[in-house]
Amino acid sequence: MGKKEQLAEHFRALIRDGKLKPGDRLPATRAIAEEHGVSEPTARAALAWLRAAGQIRTSQRGSFVAEDLGGSSSAQDRLRRAIRTGTTNAETENQQVTAAELIVPPSYISGIYDLEEGDQVVRREYVIRGLDGVVQALHVDWYPATFAIQVPALLSMGERTGGELLAAIEKATGRTVNHGRDAVRGRSADEREARLMEVEVGSSLLAGAHAWSDDAGLLVYGEWCLRADVEVGYEYQIQR
Structure with missing residues (x-):
């Protein structure tokens, strides 16, 4: 990643994490160049x-964080933020847990975790709201049942x-966690999701x-839904 891309990603991370909020002013170009050791x-x-x-x-008057960002964090963003700050939420987000339970999961979750019939998993469901109170995302995280003891x-x-x-x-x-995989698709909200x-x-x-794992296997499998007017982006590097 070049210096321009690194610098842009630095400010993207500050905006995604809520360190820079809508309307906040960015430093002048010269100040940015001096602070980060790059040319103007x-x-x-x-x-x-x-x-x-x-x-x-x-x-x-200068450069300011857009008032109408309309974006949310990808699973990759949230994992990187968790490693960086200890939380998956940005400072501009609030979380409301709607369920935390030990249940026999649907068959596709049993298959993902290679469970026997009747085995249980932890299911955590929560919504994430912006500072305006609007729900930005609905999440359901699935964990191995043994984690509930630990x-x-x-x-x-x-x-x-x-x-x-x-x-x-x-x-x-x-x-x-040393590996993650995300998958996304557009679809319609069912009754539970809509509510x-x-x-x-x-x-x-x-x-x-998203599936977050280590060499021993899966630590958490998460599912999420974003509103149609919420943008989410990804960055990636190619090793050649």
Whole structure:
């Protein structure tokens, strides 16, 4: 990743994490260049990239975080934020847990975890709201039942985020997530999703799933839905 891309991603992360909020002013180009050890043209190019992505607005008064970001964090963003800060939530997000239970899961979850008939898993369901109170996402995380013994907070209705719980799981088990895979598709909201996301049944959603694992296997399988007007983006590097 070049210096321009690294600098743009630095500010993207600050915006995604809520460290830079809508309306916040970014430093002047010269100050950015001096702080990050790059040339002013590189700093201007990084800001131009953010501007083209709709993440900042520029006027004669300077560059500001866009008021209408309309975005949410991808599963990859949330995992990286959990590693970086200990929480999967941005500072501009609030989480409300709607279920935390030990249940016999649907057959596809049993297959993912290679369970015997009647085996249980932990199911945690929660919604994420922006500062405006609008539901941005609905999440359901599935964990091995044994984790509930090692980390009882998995069955608590408390507001601990997935990142905080993941840190507790890694500490209790000695395991560390080193691989993730995401999958996404567009579909319509069913009755449960519509009720929890406060939209009409049949509304368009971006639905996704992520699997976070280590060399020993899966630590958490998560499913989520985003509103149709919420944007989510990914970055990636290609090794050749």
